Structure formats: structure tokens, C-alpha cells
Amino acid sequence: MRLLRVPPWAWIGGGLIALLAFPIVQRGQYYQHLMVMTMMAAVLASSWNILGGYTGYTSLGHAAFFGLGGYLVALAHNQFGWHPFISTWFLGLVVMGVALILGWIALRTHGSAFVVVTIAMVFIFRIVALNLGEITNGARGLTQPRPGWGGVQWSPEIMKIPFHYIMLALLCLTVLVSWRIRLSKFGLGLVAIREDEGKAEAVGIDALVYKVLAFGISAYFVAVAGGIYSYFFTYIDPQFIFNIFTSVTMVLIAILGGRGTLWGPVLGAFIMEPLGDWLVGTFGGTQIHLAVFGAILLGVMLFMPQGILPSLSDWLKRLTRSRGAGRLGPEPGAGQDASSAAKT
């Protein structure tokens, strides 16, 4: 139990230092790549969580914003020479604008119908990207120049490092915004909508405006991540980037970690992404990895619908309560209790 006595800022600080030091300590290309992808998954899931976790509206359409961000950044880079590391931050705002409009329509539906409508979004964008051949190059996809800065290309050995730090910055920003929202009156309104939308409206929350705003914000970080992703891989095509699977992965990670919690999606990403990578590595080439992924999702949904973080804290609470139960007299000192638990 001593583990829990560490104050939250120490956990966060420690994690941050570890992530800052990671590419310096770990020189392996494979691990650097995996870490960038893991942090991206954490960004996507945390961002999805702002809508899906706080308001309870399950969107499977966020892949549309991921892909749109990717395409805008790639196009701006190729056409006007805008560097993706800069352009992605404000092109994300454009995507956010699109999301606000789409959300304004989609969020009139509830529950399952909303899920379906958001699925349709992904397909709409995919079909548009496939068919606007003159702009998007259709099914052949878009290629960007090899990553670099100021005309100098980064050599393959150091190429992943800039991406590591920009993704880390995005992750910090996403978690920070998610945290601020959770503490704000706005966030409280979102949670009220999740618990009972009718009653929330009765106490004066304009549910549609709240939901649409949450939708837009949660689309922003996903779009920025999409922009960085398209530059990271220097190649995107409609089938791959507008993929419902991307959406589902966000949802799975958020649920696995703990839907509606601040750190759940981050935790989920650091479990799921390496696991997924391992699955593809082990069963790669065949479609079995898809089946195994589905089976894991099924298992999580059936046996751990709350997610790891809430289940874990429930379990810890039960543990402490059972230790306290049956004891007479005043509560023992908390510190003493913790140290005795750590010894056993």
C-alpha cells in the first residue's frame, strides 16, 4: 500500500521524466517507433474520452477526424510547403470546425443511432478521399518528402526522436485539457448529460451545445495526431487512414483503461499498443491477429466492463475496507496501516 502514498504529482513527474529520457536511453529503432505509436494511441484514447467518457456518447467516427487531419497536413505540406510540425496544430482547428458542424447533426441522435451515424462519417470521408482523385490522388494515396527541417533531412537513426517529443507534447496537452475540462463547470455538465440527459436539461444545461463542444474538442487532438502520423509514415491512403478500426482501437483502449477517468485511456494505451504490436508480430501475415484482437475486446467487455483503473481502485478499496472491518476502537493511523500492508 505504500505505493499509493506516493503523491500524484510524483507519479506524473516520474512518468514525464521517463518519457523525456526514453529516446536518449533507448536507441533501438523498434522501441522508439513503438513508443511514438503508444503515445499516439494514448492521445487518441484520451481525446476520445472527452466525448465518449465524459458524456457517454460512443463515437466510432473519430477515425474520420484522424484521417482528415492527416490529409490536410499532407496536402498543405505538398502544395504550400507548410511544415507538418507547425501546420498540424492549426489545421487541427479546421478539422475541429468540420467536427462541430457534423456533431451538430449527429448529436441529435442518441445511444445506438449515434454510433451508427458516426460510423457513417468514416465512410463518407473515405469515399470522398477515394473519389476526389485530382486533390487526394485517390486510392494511390499521398506521399510526403522524408521528414526533416529547413531543407535538411533527418538521418534514419535520429528520425524518430523529433516525433517522440512532438507526440509527447501533444499527449501532455491532451491530458491537461482533459483534466481542466473534468474540473470545470463544463465538464460537470458533460457528466450530468451522461448520467441523465433529460434531467441535465431540466436544470438548465444546454445539452446540444455542451455535447457539440465536447465533440469538437475531442476531434481536435485526434486530428493533430493524424497530422503528425501522416508525416511520421510519409504515406497515407484512404483505406488505411479512414479506417473504422482506428476508431474502435481508441474506444477499446479507453474502455480497457477506464472510461471517463483521466488516466485510464493513457494506461490502456500503454497496455494495448505493445500487446497489439506483439500480436501482429506473432501472428502477422495471417488474419488471426484480428481474431485474437476481437477476442480480447470481447473478454474486456464481458468481464471488465468498468475498465482496469476503476476495477483496480474498487479492488483496493475493498482490500482496505476488509482490513478495517471488524476492528474496534478508533481508526488506526493511515501511515501505519500503509506500512504494515507493504510488509505483508
Place this chain on the structure above:
Amino acid sequence: MTIPSTHLFVQTLILGVLVGGVYALMASGLTLIFGVMRVINVAHGAFLILGAYCTYWLFTLTGLDPLLSLVITVPLLFAIGWVVQRYLLTRIQNPEQASVLVTFAMAITLEGLMGTVWKTTLRTVRPDYASKVIELASYRLPVTRLAGFAAALIVLILLYIILQRTNLGRAIRATIQDRNAARLVGVNVEMVAALTFGIGIATAAAGGSLLSMIYSFNASSQTDWISRVLSIIVLGGMGSLPGALLAALVLGVMEQLTAIVITLYWSPIVFYIFLFLTLIVRPQGLMGEVVREKA
């Protein structure tokens, strides 16, 4: 953009209705399942493809006609559906929230398994009448589409008779209207749910068998199909069977019309845009009722 002649226009309408009939069959099971169980079965597309593969297998191994193969695929997938509902879906804690993800997990598990067994090659079932065309008052009707439409119609009529004329049908309709009241008057709601899921999957099997001779498919085509049938039932109004039939015909006709007026590639998007515009005006779909969820 080209404006079609009257003849072409009518021809397109006919083709649209024929395709729409098959869509209607595919969507009917999905909307029925939602109506009874409030479960949105994202695995419907995967079951469709499973039905199509069963037909494909029966056809290549034994030469069995795809239309006759319904006799085997429908009961087989009914049984699978019943088992899935009884032993898997009943374990979900809050179906309204989680069912989409659980059935999605089923869909990708099935897709992965089918992809492993049958690889990624696009398949299609081509019986010897596959390229035959019937000409009727100068309009051309492809035999496979006509047969598909006829078969879909027969299955839908059977479904209608089950729903309207049998005790099971009455129990299903009662459960759709009010789950608790149905239970109070003695309906075994759990049994009804399992049977409905079975029937729903059975219609998917029938739809899949018909799909196999009209379109080419592989395991990953399930995502195209699920997005299409899901859009149909949202447009029609979730849980409304007449709504689903209407929306299916709308989709069929619109797809064909877009194909000749603009291009084939844009036809799905026209339907999605239509779906979005409808939702602005009628969030509950064409024939859906306003349901207050989480009561």
C-alpha cells in the same frame, strides 16, 4: 452529370427496387433484433458474409444452387444466433451501452477467422444462369437479381407471417412494445430474445446467400455491408420493420440513380448525405418513435 432518358430512368428504378429488396431482407433482422433486445448487432455484416461463404462452399463442393442453399444456411445460422444470444449476449451488463462494442468484437473475430480460412481473394458464386437476362417490355432484368429479389420477398413474407400470425410473433411484438409488461402477462422474454436473435441472424444468412451471387465478397467486405445495413435501419427508425423496408428501397433506388446520373463510386455517399439530412429533420428516423433512453 447526365440526365437519363425516360427509358433508362425506369430501367434504373427497376434495378433499384430489385437491389432494395435484398437490402430490405438484410436490414429486417437487424432492426428486429434492436427492437426486441435494444442490442445493435454490429456483427450482422459478418454473419452476412458467413452466410455468403457457406453458400459459396456448398456451391463449389457440391454444386448446390445458391437459392437452394438457403435451406441449409438459414437453419445453421439460426442455431448459431441462438447460441450467441443465450451464452454470450446475456452476459453483457448494460446492453444499451456495451452491445455495440461486444458485437463489434464478434464481428472482427469472425472477420479474422473467415479471413484465415478463406483468405482475402474476392469470391462470387456464379451458377449457370448468372449472366442470363430476362427482357420484359424492352427492360432488362438480370436473372440473379430477380431471383434474389423474389427470394428476399418470400423470406420477408414468411417473417411477416411469423410476426403477425403466430404466438411467437405476438410475443416478439409485445416485447418490442414493452418488455416489462410482456413479462407480466407471461411472455418468456429471455426465450423471445434468443429466438429473435436467431431469426435475425437467419435472415442475415439468407441475405448473405443472395449477396454471394450478386456481388463479390471477402471477409473484410463485412464492414461495407454493416455500414450499409446500419444506415438503413437508422434512416428507417431503429426497431421499425416497415421503416427498414422503406429505407432499404430508398437506398437501392438512390444508389442506382446516382450510379447513372453521376458515377458508380459516388453512390454510397449520396445515401449517407441523405441519411444526415433526414436526421436533421427527423432524428428518430423515417418511421421511428421518439424513445427516451435510460429511463
